[in-house]
Amino acid sequence: xxxxLLGIVVIAAFGVLWIAVGLSVARRVRSTDDYLVGGxxxxxxxxxxxxxxxxxxxxxxxxxxxxxxxxGVLGVLGYAVGGGVAVLAFAPLARRLRTxxxxxxxxxxxxxxxxxxxxxxxxxxxLIIWDLGWLLTQGMGAGIILESVFGIDFxxxxxxxxxxxxxxxxxxxxxxxxxxxxxxxxxxxxxVFLFPAWVYISANxxxxxxxxxxxxxxxxxxxxADGLLFLAVIPLIYTGEVxxxxxxxxxxxxLRPNVITRTFTLAGIGWxxxxxxxxxxAWVAVGTGLELPGGPSxxxxxxxxxxxxxxxxxxxxxxxxxxxxxxxxxxxxxxSGIFMNDVYNNFVRPQAxxxxxxxxxxxxxxxxxVITIVIAWPRPLTLLTLLILxxxxxxxxxxxxxMGIFFRKTNPNGVFWGVVIGTVAGLLVFGDGAFDLLWxxxxxxxxxxxxxxxxxxxxxxxxxSTVATVGWTLLRPREFDFRSMIDWTRSENAGIAExxx
Amino acid sequence: xxxxxxxxxxxxxALGTLGSLGTLVAITVTFLRERREGHLW
Amino acid sequence: xxxxxVWALLGLLCLALMFTMMALGVRAVRxxxxxxxxEDEQ
Numbered sequence: 257x258x259x260x261l262l263g264i265v266v267i268a269a270f271g272v273l274w275i276a277v278g279l280s281v282a283r284r285v286r287s288t289d290d291y292l293v294g295g296x297x298x299x300x301x302x303x304x305x306x307x308x309x310x311x312x313x314x315x316x317x318x319x320x321x322x323x324x325x326x327x328g329v330l331g332v333l334g335y336a337v338g339g340g341v342a343v344l345a346f347a348p349l350a351r352r353l354r355t356x357x358x359x360x361x362x363x364x365x366x367x368x369x370x371x372x373x374x375x376x377x378x379x380x381x382x383l384i385i386w387d388l389g390w391l392l393t394q395g396m397g398a399g400i401i402l403e404s405v406f407g408i409d410f411x412x413x414x415x416x417x418x419x420x421x422x423x424x425x426x427x428x429x430x431x432x433x434x435x436x437x438x439x440x441x442x443x444x445x446x447x448v449f450l451f452p453a454w455v456y457i458s459a460n461x462x463x464x465x466x467x468x469x470x471x472x473x474x475x476x477x478x479x480x481a482d483g484l485l486f487l488a489v490i491p492l493i494y495t496g497e498v499x500x501x502x503x504x505x506x507x508x509x510x511l512r513p514n515v516i517t518r519t520f521t522l523a524g525i526g527w528x529x530x531x532x533x534x535x536x537x538a539w540v541a542v543g544t545g546l547e548l549p550g551g552p553s554x555x556x557x558x559x560x561x562x563x564x565x566x567x568x569x570x571x572x573x574x575x576x577x578x579x580x581x582x583x584x585x586x587x588x589x590x591x592s593g594i595f596m597n598d599v600y601n602n603f604v605r606p607q608a609x610x611x612x613x614x615x616x617x618x619x620x621x622x623x624x625x626v627i628t629i630v631i632a633w634p635r636p637l638t639l640l641t642l643l644i645l646x647x648x649x650x651x652x653x654x655x656x657x658x659m660g661i662f663f664r665k666t667n668p669n670g671v672f673w674g675v676v677i678g679t680v681a682g683l684l685v686f687g688d689g690a691f692d693l694l695w696x697x698x699x700x701x702x703x704x705x706x707x708x709x710x711x712x713x714x715x716x717x718x719x720x721s722t723v724a725t726v727g728w729t730l731l732r733p734r735e736f737d738f739r740s741m742i743d744w745t746r747s748e749n750a751g752i753a754e755x756x757x
Numbered sequence: 758x759x760x761x762x763x764x765x766x767x768x769x770x771a772l773g774t775l776g777s778l779g780t781l782v783a784i785t786v787t788f789l790r791e792r793r794e795g796h797l798w
Numbered sequence: 799x800x801x802x803x804v805w806a807l808l809g810l811l812c813l814a815l816m817f818t819m820m821a822l823g824v825r826a827v828r829x830x831x832x833x834x835x836x837e838d839e840q
Contacts, residue, residue, distance in 0.1 A: 294798065295798055297798055298797075299791040299797050299798060300787050300791065301784055301785075301788035301790075301791050301792075301797065302791075302797055302798055304784055304787075308780075308784075329761045329766065329769070332769065345816075345817075348820065348824050352824075352827065434798065438788075441784070442781065442784070445777050445778070445780055445781035445784075446781055448773075449774050449777040449781065452770050452774045453774050456770060461767055462763075465766055469760075473760065474758070476760045476761045476766070477758045477761070478759040478760070478761055479758055479759040480758070481800075481806065482802055484803065484806040485803075485805050485806040488805075488806045488807075488808075488809030488812075489805075489806075489812075492809060492812050492813055492816070495816065522780075522787075525780075526776075526777075526780035526783070529772065529773050529775075529776030529777040529779075530773075530777060531773075532769055532770075532773030532776070533773030533774055533776075533777050535773070536769060536770045536773055539766075654816055655819065658816070658820055659819065661823065662819075662820075662823025662824065662826055662827055663823060705801075706801035706804075709805065711805070711809070712805050715805060715808050715809050718812045718815075718816075719808070722815055722819075726819075
């Protein structure tokens with residue numbers, strides 16, 4: 257059987273399985289609430305599995321090795337610590353959310369009730385940009401891996417992957433996602449444990465280490481400036497991602513309240529092992545001088561192909577596929593949640609009833625899927641670069657979210673201008689004086705060399721946002737009554753009731 | 758330059774592998790317990 | 799080259815600020831925790 261045909265068979269088999277499982281539980285969905293937060297009583301096992309499934313992405317399998325290849329040991333540590341810290345740090349926020357928003361469904365609900373209209377609108381725009389960017393990386397990952405392992409055309413891989421995931425997510429929403437996530441997480445963790453063992457046993461660790469020391473000693477460094485910068489800034493970016501993303505907020509709303517801390521802790525710690533396991537695979541490429549025709553993004557599949565042959569390559573593909581599918585499903589459900597709960601139900605049809613919302617939500621899931629395909633089609637930046645670019649936005653939103661959840665007096669104007677100025681400045685620093693977006697580059701200003709850099713962008717955006725939010729709040733505190741948020745409910749027949757303002 | 762010593766390097770590799778396995782076991786055990794108690798979702 | 803070390807320290811500063819904000823926040827609400835509808839930690 258040719259490689260291509262084998263690949264198609266494998267994808268088709270798992271695709272059918274995920275769709276079957278997803279659809280079989282979909283009948284539990286009776287309301288928009290079920291569709292978005294699955295019953296609000298999820299336990300530790302399903303809860304930690306869905307958090308892991310969401311947060312173990314194609315990037316964790318492909319971009320963590322990329323950073324392990326580019327930055328060596330510090331790259332792996334930075335990635336692992338960054339992602340783990342982000343999930344652990346979210347636990348106290350998640351607990352507080354359940355108290356503040358018992359009827360909450362999305363992060364948008366929080367922004368709408370906590371801040372003013374301009375903040376709400378800006379946040380929705382930024383969130384959608386961020387989530388579409390994240391979806392883009394998953395779509396691209398699908399195309400890349402299917403091409404590199406099976407020689408399936410990038411665009412075919414992209415479209416087929418999105419189509420399969422969209423099928424079960426559209427019908428069953430969060431409920432389908434929870435059940436498929438559990439299976440996918442079990443698969444991911446089992447395979448992730450397998451590969452470093454398999455590869456390093458084949459490749460003799462002592463030889464690899466000595467190879468690294470000889471060919472690329474800098475990558476064994478624990479003191480390299482660029483590696484330390486990565487280690488310091490990635491946790492900031494990843495925490496920003498988690499704090500502002502609807503996938504995490506939905507899961508905070510979905511969990512049974514008394515297991516929230518336990519679940520995020522288990523998921524946070526468990527997650528750390530995954531990029532370490534995949535990242536260390538890249539060191540074999542460094543230590544043996546392995547050629548990477550597909551660039552650093554493909555270091556993991558290239559190493560696997562070289563040392564575990566065809567069987568290994570197929571299993572590895574299944575691992576990446578599961579990671580991509582589970583994240584993509586979470587994102588499609590989360591994005592459709594924002595579209596239907598916030599954009600549609602607030603700006604288009606506030607009077608929409610539950611059945612209408614559910615129908616519209618399903619349609620919007622498909623819209624999100626199509627957008628994903630369209631933007632991934634031209635195959636833009638490398639995965640890691642894109643994450644760091646979006647990290648400028650993520651980092652800027654940390655102060656608004658933390659300050660808004662915990663402090664009564666946070667000034668909405670400080671929040672707004674902090675985000676705007678922080679993001680603009682951060683993007684300019686990221687682009688060395690230019691707006692370096694996916695498809696175009698706009699030179700704006702001449703910046704000195706020390707004031708430019710990709711990771712530096714997120715540092716700048718966070719600092720400006722913090723200074724503006726905290727500073728403005730100290731100078732002009734604005735009282736907010738959390739009771740109004742706690743007491744807010746959705747009216748049964750007329751969509752979202754205007755609880756206040 | 759501070760170089761990663763071999764023992765730390767190999768410990769990281771082992772940590773990734775064994776930690777993933779440990780997480781798998783922890784979730785499975787929890788799943789079985791919660792299913793028995795009817796607390797899955 | 800030197801500039802990157804400075805940025806790395808700034809990055810650590812950002813993390814410290816973030817954790818400080820969160821710690822202060824958790825402490826601030828602990829004192830004025832409103833009655834919640836859901837059962838809290840048992």
